[in-house]
Amino acid sequence: MTDPEKLAAARAALEELGVTVADLAAEPAATVVPTVAEYLPRVLGAAGPGARRTYGSYWARMAEAWGTRRLTEILASDVEALQREVRANALVRRNGRDGRHAGEHLIAAARAFFLRAIADGYIDRDKSPAHLVAKPRRLPSCRRALKALELEQIHLVARTTGNDVVLDALMLRLHTETACRRGGALKLRLMDLDTHRGLVRLREKGETVRWQPISLDLATRLAEHAQVRGGAIPTDSVLRYRNGSALTSRRYDNLWHRIGVQLPWVAAQGISTHWLRHTTLTWIERHFGYGIARAYAGHTDSQGAATTTYIKADLQAVAGALAAMTGQPHPLAG
Missing domain, CATH: 1.10.150 (DNA polymerase; domain 1)
Structure with a gap:
């Protein structure tokens, strides 16, 4: 039998909460699933x-x-x-x-x-x-390291054709020295350039940030390029058009189209900026080993054999590899 005192206490509690017995008996509202x-x-x-x-x-x-x-x-x-x-x-x-x-x-x-x-x-x-649904297996990439003669021909076309050979030459040289991605070059700001120590700060996919060695000559030319084209405050872009606006990805598309017109084998194989990354990293791996190539690429993932945990290279080792590749001394090279 229900205790009248307990029942009265329960009713008082419900009144204080603003809840009725009908509310307790009602079914909870179903979640409306959007389209x-x-x-x-x-x-x-x-x-x-x-x-x-x-x-x-x-x-x-x-x-x-x-x-x-x-x-x-x-x-x-x-x-x-x-x-x-x-x-x-x-x-x-x-x-x-x-x-x-x-x-x-x-x-x-x-x-x-x-x-x-x-x-x-x-x-x-x-x-x-x-x-x-099963995700299709990714096929191996057709990209490869470019041969020295091929790379020379690409740089020659960039330096001698088009309406802004200075910008195009700097773009290709930056990618060849650093093996950076498009995004890293497009995001490069004046505050990311250290001309005294020969470094650029790259901000690339996965929100990764790293300091990458570049030759002192390239560092100086990048700084001069930005200054001449209106770069003044630390957050201004380094790579800029003649009118002072920041570089966009469209320049890359136009550059490789123009190179492909001059060099049909470039168009036939679909060569792009990312091939420069393959070229540089392949050279580094062949001459300095996997650990330095991994650091040069900015890879921070832990996938692979457990040994990769111990195969690491510091900034000085990367600078030494750059110095050997460019033939120019670097202040951080050990």
Whole structure:
């Protein structure tokens, strides 16, 4: 039998909380699962600039195909069908693989999209349709180290053709000496340049930051280039157009197109800036070993054999390798 005093105490407690007995009996409101189109802005807002650049077009394609459907209504077969469609309609490029990369990127984009939905509690961890579709195995890259004569021809075309040979020559020399990526060169600021010690601070993918040795001659020329073209405050870009605006990735596209016109083998093989990275790192590895090549590349991942934990090189070793490659002494070389 219910104790009247306990029942009265319970009612008083409910009144104080502003809760009725009917509220306790009511079913909790179900979470409304958004549609793909409704959820996409949230995914874009949470993604970093690199993810938006890499996956943005694929997320837009997903919204176009499934926009009115809720997240829980997308099936693995839908993801696989869209993957095949994207692969079939991929742009034909000289270095393409019949759309294989486009299909691989679609799966990666879909996985990133549904991982956000899992984190937000809209779908269960084991219900992601993108993770139920196998990601295509990445094929080995066709990139290789350029031969000395090939590299010389590329630099010669850059220095003797085009409407800004000074900028083009500096771009290629910077990539050849440092093996940096496009992003590292585009983000280079005056505060990242140490002309006295022959160093540049590279900020590249994965938010990695490192000081990389360069020849004193290149350091001086970069500083002079920035100054002549309006670089004044520490946050100003080093590489700049004639009008003073900062370098953009479009310059790279135009440069390699022009080189490809002059050197047909460059166009036929789809050679790009990243081939310079392969060239430099291959030379460093052949002459100075894996540890110094790994440090030269700025690799910080721990994947691979456990031995890689102990195979490390310091800045002085990297500077010594640079000095040997360029034939110019470096103040940090041991």
